[in-house]
Amino acid sequence: MALLKELAAELVGMFAGEKRLTLAVLAVVAAADCWIDFTSLNDSFSAGQCYFLVACCC
Amino acid sequence: MPSRSSTRTTKTAEQEEVMTWSIAALAVSAAFLASLVEVVEAFTIVLAVATLRSWRPATIGTSAALALLATIVLLLRPLLGQIPVASLQLAIGVLLLLFGMGWLRKASLWVAGVIPLHNEEAIYGAETARLGTPQQRVRRSLQWVAGITALKAVLLEGLEVVFIVIAVGAGRGLLLPAGLGALAACALVLVIGAVIHRPLSRVPENSLKFGVGAMLSSFGVFWTGEGLGISWPGQDLALLFFAALFLAAGLVGSSLARRLSMEFA
Numbered sequence: 388m389a390l391l392k393e394l395a396a397e398l399v400g401m402f403a404g405e406k407r408l409t410l411a412v413l414a415v416v417a418a419a420d421c422w423i424d425f426t427s428l429n430d431s432f433s434a435g436q437c438y439f440l441v442a443c444c445c
Numbered sequence: 446m447p448s449r450s451s452t453r454t455t456k457t458a459e460q461e462e463v464m465t466w467s468i469a470a471l472a473v474s475a476a477f478l479a480s481l482v483e484v485v486e487a488f489t490i491v492l493a494v495a496t497l498r499s500w501r502p503a504t505i506g507t508s509a510a511l512a513l514l515a516t517i518v519l520l521l522r523p524l525l526g527q528i529p530v531a532s533l534q535l536a537i538g539v540l541l542l543l544f545g546m547g548w549l550r551k552a553s554l555w556v557a558g559v560i561p562l563h564n565e566e567a568i569y570g571a572e573t574a575r576l577g578t579p580q581q582r583v584r585r586s587l588q589w590v591a592g593i594t595a596l597k598a599v600l601l602e603g604l605e606v607v608f609i610v611i612a613v614g615a616g617r618g619l620l621l622p623a624g625l626g627a628l629a630a631c632a633l634v635l636v637i638g639a640v641i642h643r644p645l646s647r648v649p650e651n652s653l654k655f656g657v658g659a660m661l662s663s664f665g666v667f668w669t670g671e672g673l674g675i676s677w678p679g680q681d682l683a684l685l686f687f688a689a690l691f692l693a694a695g696l697v698g699s700s701l702a703r704r705l706s707m708e709f710a
Contacts, residue, residue, distance in 0.1 A: 390596075394597075394600065394601065397604075398604065401608070402540055402544055402547075405550065408543070408550060409543055412543055412546060416539055416673075419669075419670075419673060423673055
């Protein structure tokens with residue numbers, strides 16, 4: 388049981404070890420999705436793409 | 446104008462057929478290098494168990510973990526085929542961003558000297574101390590502890606390897622090349638480990654994590670974008686651009702962190 392708990396904690400830690408980073412990444416992805424939906428520019432290099440890329444690097 | 450969902454459907458059908466060398470090479474390299482880091486970490490603990498107890502619990506624990514991992518892979522493979530490629534790319538892309546940026550952040554802080562470097566010799570020493578004194582080693586119950594320690598290490602690091610292989614390969618049907626990259630890393634570590642019988646402390650894990658963090662993050666941006674319906678300029682070659690951008694961002698970040706830590710020291 389302890390092994391399973393440790394395994395679960397490790398798996399969560401793999402993706403959400405740093406809470407601020409996790410929230411920031413999820414926020415950027417959600418914002419990029421909204422932006423792309425709003426501008427409806429799916430087939431060209433849009434401002435949404437630039438925003439998504441730059442925000443991820445920041 | 447086609448709806449967003451139809452755009453996604455059309456694109457995913459094409460994507461399944463196209464396998465360009467650039468993305469395959471990057472997927473294999475990312476899987477190989479990331480697996481190298483993980484397997485070195487698992488090897489250190491298995492070696493500590495084998496040296497302090499015996500090879501028996503180390504081998505049993507490792508074999509049990511590998512069997513569990515193989516079961517997980519066999520169960521996951523048909524499930525992955527059921528998920529639409531766009532949804533798979535989006536989910537994997539977000540997870541890769543979280544995982545890759547976590548590595549990149551940690552590696553940047555290592556480079557900046559803000560957190561101590563990952564040291565296989567130190568981990569080996571800590572594991573040795575945890576497994577007990579020579580007098581305790583003969584106790585039978587501790588053979589179980591040793592076996593479980595080996596199992597846990599291989600299972601945890603192996604799960605990360607499985608995730609990385611799926612993450613870099615599943616979006617374009619590159620599971621096999623990515624898996625081969627990971628297997629090559631396992632084989633390399635095992636061969637070197639069998640020859641030198643010591644923790645592989647000379648593997649530049651911290652530098653590797655920096656590079657692999659950038660590569661995984663670039664795959665994360667790429668897959669997330671594709672999952673959202675973005676067609677990247679330059680197609681797969683955009684991955685190289687993203688990787689360079691993440692590397693540069695990591696270097697700038699570590700330089701800023703070093704300066705800040707010196708100011709506050």
